[in-house]
Amino acid sequence: MVTTLCIKELLWMMGGAIEKVKCEHKVLSELDSACGDGDHGTTMLRATNQLEKVMTAHQSDNLQGLLSDMGWTVLGIDGGATGPLLGSFFTGMSESVAGKQTLDTEALTAMFEAGLNALKKQTKAQVGDKTLMDALVPAVAALRAGAEANKEILQILREAAAAAQEGAYSTKNLKARFGRAKYLGDRTLGHQDPGATSISLMFQGFYDGLSTKWEL
Amino acid sequence: MVTTLCIKELLWMMGGAIEKVKCEHKVLSELDSACGDGDHGTTMLRATNQLEKVMTAHQSDNLQGLLSDMGWTVLGIDGGATGPLLGSFFTGMSESVAGKQTLDTEALTAMFEAGLNALKKQTKAQVGDKTLMDALVPAVAALRAGAEANKEILQILREAAAAAQEGAYSTKNLKARFGRAKYLGDRTLGHQDPGATSISLMFQGFYDGLSTKWEL
Amino acid sequence: MPMKKFINKPENVVKELLEGYTLAYPDKVRLAGNNLVVRAIPKVMGKVGIVTLGGSGHEPGLSGFVGEGMLDVSVPGEIFAAPGAPRCLEAIRLADRGAGVLFVVLNHAGDVLSANMTMELAKKQGLKVKMILTHEDISSGDRDHPEDRRGLVGFFPVYKVSGAAAEAGASLDEVLAIADRMERNMRTLAVAVKTATHPSTGEAIFTLGDDEMEIGMGQHGEAGTGRMKLKTADKTAEIMLAQLLEDLEVRQGEELLVILNGAGATTLMELFIVFRRVSQILAQKKIKMARSLVGEYITTQEQAGFQMHIARMDPDLLSLWDAPCDTPYFVVR
């Protein structure tokens, strides 16, 4: 049973997320056209392209350094709402792994929780407000539940991905209360939130990235 | 046999021309869309509306005054190429009737010739250049031929109208060498010139205006 | 159907437009640092700097107003996307001439997120900077929720009066107070009739029926709430001005600044016709049109429509408005 990750495995996870998002960027822009300004996919593509460069360039075993570089990279792109939100998610994660070389399930969960908390400092959006929170909050909760139950890492990540996806779907029936979409009110009903969809794709990718490599 | 006109008959003629042009102004704009800027009908409508006012307001028997007022009115509108050309046609006519109260066929012909000469001072366009000259020159020539042959006024006007129409038709097969259309070169082939069409309509109207009233 | 825009690769649009812009106005602006637009000749030491941020694709807004008497540095983002905090921080450093910096932020989710993060970082680094949020779009929130209101062309008078105050040697607190006074006294309402093409995706950014217009449209095609049949210029002016005057509670005898800002494809001809009606209505109501501008200050590609902006002026604001300035897209002698 796999219980700890080093930097290599974290890079696999991140790589899986990046691949997923790149592959689906057109869909993300289409979702953003319905209630936003149609650029969420382009922005995510810009972010992931930069993240790939950072990951490729990264040499040391320094987990914190990697995540911090990733966070600052995302903060540094012209990322509309996505840049600061996703960027602070990564910088938040980086702070929680200070000094660590490996992550057990508890540390991994704590890392994601720290990312979520950093993100919460940027926005007051809650579950139900039709934002990326609708996918992220349940995904992190699933991680916590799995860690408490001492489940295996891959299992936990799969459950988190499922929770994120569920959360992203749920945004279809919500009215937007944050971001550009909030001014559309009822007209946002029936459309899935692009930011939540990105988060769902990323969690899908965390799992895929880790599982495909580990199975090799 | 009718051989002289007073101001009343001249007003009938002019009224007939105005009616014809007003009725066809959309066609004139359409013709101008093909090789020009699509406003010839609007411009002719503006000119004829103003001419009607001048004619209604005109009280005295002064032929020269009437034609001169008409000419200045047309010169005064924002008439693109049409204003100066048509305006000088009328002012040219007015000069030739100085002192006259009635017009016989010779004086009527001379009046139109004077108009044509005034117009020629404004432009170097000749028959064959795809402009209003292609209708006007043959129409005035027909008047002269009819006058020399001592034909009756209505007969002469009918022949002039036919010549103008023939001339307007002939512009279809010509390449524009003046006005906005000249830059289109070969692309003007197949399109009838709007200015020549206006002249043809006016001569049609001179005849109609006089003949319908005289028959009453 | 191919996009009918003169661009090269969509992903290079912002880089190339900034190069072209600064090459065209080398006496007034240049690029510095990480694609920041700065004045060709920096402000003298000891005066407050003015910095702004915002997505590209809205030219001449926002970088078109860098220059003497208005902005010191503008941080242009990607097409319709706010720039990240690191570049904003760099901009604030560049604009700091020892007297602090005013950071003017239009209320859009992405811009505000970036700006907040910038402010946090600036504070940590001990920089002296104050932020002002513009949010004058009356269609996007009611008067009890000003935080919901978006920032539209109102950035323009805010740049102008705060820039003039800074140029005159006012302190950071004074410049902020002026910007705030301008901000609290202004209102904007937009209308759209034709959509724009997004230069990266080639897609229409919103859709509208052939005989429809939408009042309350946001800067990037974010929909408003007033979709209706097309109206005449006069009728449109009446509807929009009535809402603006009511929201700002303008009273007889007061003095207004009026700006009509074209969205891109709407002609000056049309804006003049709308302005005529605005002017007539104000005269009827005995409200004074103290100053006015008609033109394109912030656009959304070839969108058709316009923003109507009114602001209550007082003698201080008027004299700052009238002060000379010299930027590529706004000059006052």
Next chain:
Amino acid sequence: MPMKKFINKPENVVKELLEGYTLAYPDKVRLAGNNLVVRAIPKVMGKVGIVTLGGSGHEPGLSGFVGEGMLDVSVPGEIFAAPGAPRCLEAIRLADRGAGVLFVVLNHAGDVLSANMTMELAKKQGLKVKMILTHEDISSGDRDHPEDRRGLVGFFPVYKVSGAAAEAGASLDEVLAIADRMERNMRTLAVAVKTATHPSTGEAIFTLGDDEMEIGMGQHGEAGTGRMKLKTADKTAEIMLAQLLEDLEVRQGEELLVILNGAGATTLMELFIVFRRVSQILAQKKIKMARSLVGEYITTQEQAGFQMHIARMDPDLLSLWDAPCDTPYFVVR
């Protein structure tokens, strides 16, 4: 499909736009006589007046440039239609401050016919007036037939330098000589990608395929001779600039003014991208870009496309170009 323009009755467009325009800039311009646009404060006695005429629907051209340092009076016609001679004559009278008047005429059939008649009448009445015809559109006639060439945005530098010379107290002959020097040293070429709607008829003023552009398009959609598949910004810039440089016989080391004039719906963003390439090419050829402007100076409703204008400058022309001016749509400090 209804016309998506903010107008009232089509037949009132010109009257209403002129009212709106002059109401928006009361400190700079006003209406006088028979719908003539004149300066709010007339030029002092003893200086040469500058007058122009031209159809409406091209705003801000031509009346947008009435003011100190440029025009004294503009005679706006109906939409795309030259005004008649009587109003032109009235304009010349108004502009005459005892030192004579320069009459700037863009080479379009209607304008020239009206202008010639005006000159005849002015001569009869003993007025001191000289006429200059602008005809710098290289697409509409070869170099041996300059009389065939249309006048496009080149009116702008002609207004600017002749206006500055007049302001500086030059005589009518001197002002004419400067205008003529500017005129002989300038060239323009236009490109169109999307048509405009005629505001009176509601019809498209020309048609172009979905993937086509046309180089050499005239000001009112009069077709050019270079219909081709859409090109990138860089490629379009290369094709157009090469033709202009050849026609003007520009040599290494010479100094140019470059103006990119948007047709209406083409964004500043695109014009900047085109300008960037122009600037690169000139640098490669060691031709100096002495001055430049990117914006909308004469438009054709919401047509998409632009005019590329180059002019060979000398020290006199440069200093007149740089002289201050203060008009609603062009200010130099």
